[in-house]
Amino acid sequence: MSLRWDIREHASLGYFVLRWLCITAPLGALVGSSVAFFLWLLHQATLTRWQHPELLYFLPLAGVVIAYAHHRWGKNVAAGNNLIMEQIHEPGGGVPKRMLPFVLFSTVLTHLFGGSAGREGTAVQMGGSIAQALGCFLRLGKNDTKILLTCGIAAGFGAVFGTPLTGAIFALEVLSLGSMRYDSLIPCFMASIFGNLVCAAWGIHHTQYSITAASLHMGGVVAHITPVIALKVVCAAVLFGLVGFVFAELMHTLSGLFKRVVPAYWLRPVVGAGLVLGISWALGTQDYLGLGVTTASGAGSSIVNAFHGTGVSSWSWFWKLLLTAITLSCGFKGGEVTPLFFVGAALGSALAGLLGLPVDLMAGLGFIGVFAGATNTPLACTLMGVEVFGGQYLPYFAMTCFFAYLFSGHSGIYLSQRVDAPKCAGLSGRDSSLRDVRQGKDSLFMKLLKRGE
Known part of the structure; x- marks a missing residue:
């Protein structure tokens, strides 16, 4: 049996990598910078609450502000991470641009006044919102937009925890139980790497844990x-x-x-x-x-x-x-x-x-x-x-x-x-x-x- 090599196949693969490198680099830079700003705000909010514990008494009022803002202007962003996942499975109206500011400041308010919550959801939603905006700007097709939204999840997760490999696999694995789409693997990995590098370049440091046992x-x-x-x-x-x-x-x-x-x-x-x-x-x-x-x-x-x-x-x-x-x-x-x-x-x-x-x-x-x-x-x-x-x-x-x-x-x-x-x-x-x-x-x-x- 003779050796089969179709140079067009590998040329197409090379083009695929270069194309997504050019797309995920700005995506990672934008998401990494946004996550860095978010983590800085979150740190300042936590320090402020520790220094002024009386802020806890305003938690109900902060809840009213968040609820009213989402009811009045942000009904279509309330689904959060689920909305991004739904748009990847079955593209429809897209991820609204307003999701980024809404989730960013709502999360900071929650932490400033003492709510018990995390940060991953905010980073992922910011990544999805930026990815949707970039996809519209580049006029990407339906399949490429689905890949780009998945990359947004990867970049947000990788940047917020400083775990780029985990971010890439999480973005692929979280969509479905029992299967992953490998056509998004390389783009997600590159987006997560870029997001983490840019976030770290802004001087954001993650908590270090160790197991010695x-x-x-x-x-x-x-x-x-x-x-x-x-x-x-x-x-x-x-x-x-x-x-x-x-x-x-x-x-x-x-x-x-x-x-x-x-x-x-x-x-x-x-x-x-x-x-x-x-x-x-x-x-x-x-x-x-x-x-x-x-x-x-x-x-x-x-x-x-x-x-x-x-x-x-x-x-x-x-x-x-x-x-x-x-x-x-x-x-x-x-x-x-x-x-x-x-x-x-x-x-x-x-x-x-x-x-x-x-x-x-x-x-x-x-x-x-x-x-x-x-x-x-x-x-x-x-x-x-x-x-x-x-x-x-x-x-x-x-x-x-x-x-x-x-x-x-x-x-x-x-x-x-x-x-x-x-x-x-x-x-x-x-x-x-x-x-x-x-x-x-x-x-x-x-x-x-x-x-x-």
Whole structure:
């Protein structure tokens, strides 16, 4: 058999790479700069709230402002990440340009006055808005626009967390359960790289975490897997997946409950803010407000302290989960991922003593495991473990994320995710969205509510 080589094929591939290099470079620069500005504003808002704790009393008023602004001028941006995903699956009206300023300042207001929220959703939505505007300017076709929107997700995620490889895979994996479109792989990778580089060039620094797990004495490049430790990690991963399921279902259920019980759109964030502040007051701490990466004093419950096993209690993960679900379901804006990091790290830290494993290892596994379960992105979360903590514990990262993904079921924080392949044979949901799957059966929490009526 003779060697077959069609030079036109490789010329086309080369042109594809060069073309998308020229498109993703400005996209990454714009998204990276926007994310850098957003992270700077968020840092200033957090410092201001720490210096002036009396700002917490204005959280209900901030909620009214956010709700009114979105009701009056931003109804078409309320769907957030789900809107971007829907436009990738079935292009329609596009992602509005106004999404960027709306989500940016709404998130900063949420954090300034003490809402419990994250930042990933904001960065992704900013990336999608910029990508849509760039696509219109370049007059791209339908398929290229879908790729560019996916690149916007990658650039936003990669820049906001400083994890470019994770950003690229997350953008591909988050769209559908069980499949990825590889025609977007190279463009997403380039967009995420550019976004991260530009964000870093603006002087933005990300929190550094590490896992030493010295007591395991694991030498070599990749940690050796032992049956006992593997079994313990799998048991923890199942729990991480279940907690991811609980977070997603609780957030969706509370959102519907707020709309049903509080018909006035502007009153929902007032009620939600009252609950958030009331629970914080009852707990006697403000540690569960804001991002939760660290605290004003450095002590108390935070992601950083979870890796040292200090400041976090056995229930710290639950309180962060509850306050974040209330904050985001009643009308405040922000992401879910950083709170999920808090929930996972705190839960892993609490499990470390029970399982006899190092605290920093378990906090790291929880960090990525709950995230994998709630977003249905096991590959991206495994890579995040490598980018954030290093590659030595890769087998345990993969084990955690894969089992957490499986046991979170057909649930997730993004209802526009498509189910291209159910998580195991015999389960329904193929060719539908998580929203369709969820509407086909009452959620666990809605069943409990109805039973109590």
